[in-house]
Amino acid sequence: MPSLVNQSSNKRYLGQVFCNRNLNMQKISAIGFDMDYTLSEYIPESFETLAYEGAVQKLVTHLGYPPELLEIPYDHTKFVRGLVIDKPRGNIIKMDRHKYVKIAYHGSRKLTEVERKAVYDPNNTTWDSFTGSGYAVVDTLFSLPDAFLFSAIVDFKDSNPDRLSKSYEEIFKDVRTSVDLCHRDGVIKDKVALDPGKYIHKDEHLKETLDMWRESGRKMFLLTNSLYDFTKVVMNFVYGPAWQDVFDIIIVGACPMFGEASSYLEEGKTFQGGHWKHLHNLLGVSSGSRILYVGDHMYSDILRSKRQLGWRTMLVIPELEHQINVMLEQTGHFEKLEELRCIRDELDGWVNTLEQAAADIERKQGNDTPTEEDELEEAWAEQKRIRAMLREETKAYHKKFHPQWGQLFKTGYQNSRFALQVENYACLYSSRVSNFRHLSVEMNFRCMSDVMPHDRISENPVTRFLLRRGRDN
């Protein structure tokens, strides 16, 4: 069977597993799985609506929010992972990998460039790391209803200031409390238990993938934040009644960097809570690098388990399918953007040369010659035209991915903060666990070679500028 790793198609995503860090499966002796949004992919329309409607109900009934909020329907397409909620300002923002804010919305209103830069451009304000308590990262699909609800209430407050006197930060706190409660009081889980098929996608290939790994002789474990009753509902649906047989260890009510050594409940091979050292002992591994953990939550599943436990990680990114399909459809558009960028760089070089020449002449003669002035005016006009065109084309390209937030892994043409975290913390990533079924259980994953700007020295605009100057002198 042909390997699907890092193989590209010019039509659609084929379920490739992508590799950021070399990982030899022969060195992996235990494979662990998170459950929610990893083994079970929830249907956003129905599942997220449970959290949203439950939370609005609580805000209105228990926290005195205006009943009109009950009439706002949930739109699961509005927000995406990787965004950051700026609680005190009532904004939701998207950053590039350098933490420059490139898109900002206040409620559902997009900030103009001037407004955005006044608040977030480090040239105008003090540098912000966006890590304090005033910010909340949308780093799991579970947070999308929080983002939608916060933004809807910000809109409501702005249009009805006399009806809602709470600050944006207080509103966020109430939203968080209400959504959190829905995860604990049965508003979400009782409904899912009654009709799992309405809320969970059935992946026809999941069972064979998990069985394939089990048969490879590796230790298998499930490590989920969900409690046992809900785990049973979900695993029964996604795998079948024999789900417990596929795992050597089942840990519920916990995430990778879990707990106190002594605080856990044990029933056979099933535990509630516990400690990672205990888990390493049970798995018989001496080093975290022998464990591959597959999860969807950037922070708790991937970043913490990699940084603090040294586990190898695979991030499940369901959004990858849409992102890659649009990218492949838009190849022509992307090439046009690349071309425009080259023209812009050439023009910048040309303008630079002319400006320098004009300055030299001015120094020597005391004023510009009309020829230089005309040429410079012409170059500036062309530079302005191309820059505007590039800006518009880039916006149009991004809109193909998402009308408000653009391409998940990019802001403009740089990697987004989300992409940076995927690169830094996920050894592997793919859209779903069952994509592994195409691959050998002993696969030696190898990453692509890294490219720094100086590795592409001949494409560098500064190189082109220097070469042209060298030729002209």
Ligand SMILES: Nc1nc2c(ncn2[C@@H]2O[C@H](COP(=O)(O)O)[C@@H](O)[C@H]2O)c(=O)[nH]1
């Ligand atoms: N109390 C809260 N629980 C939450 C919230 N968001 C998600 N969850 C629950 O966590 C687990 C996720 O399990 P995992 O398998 O991905 O580790 C699941 O039971 C969710 O319902 C929250 O805001 N508050």
Ligand SMILES: [Mg+2]
């Ligand atoms: Mg999860």
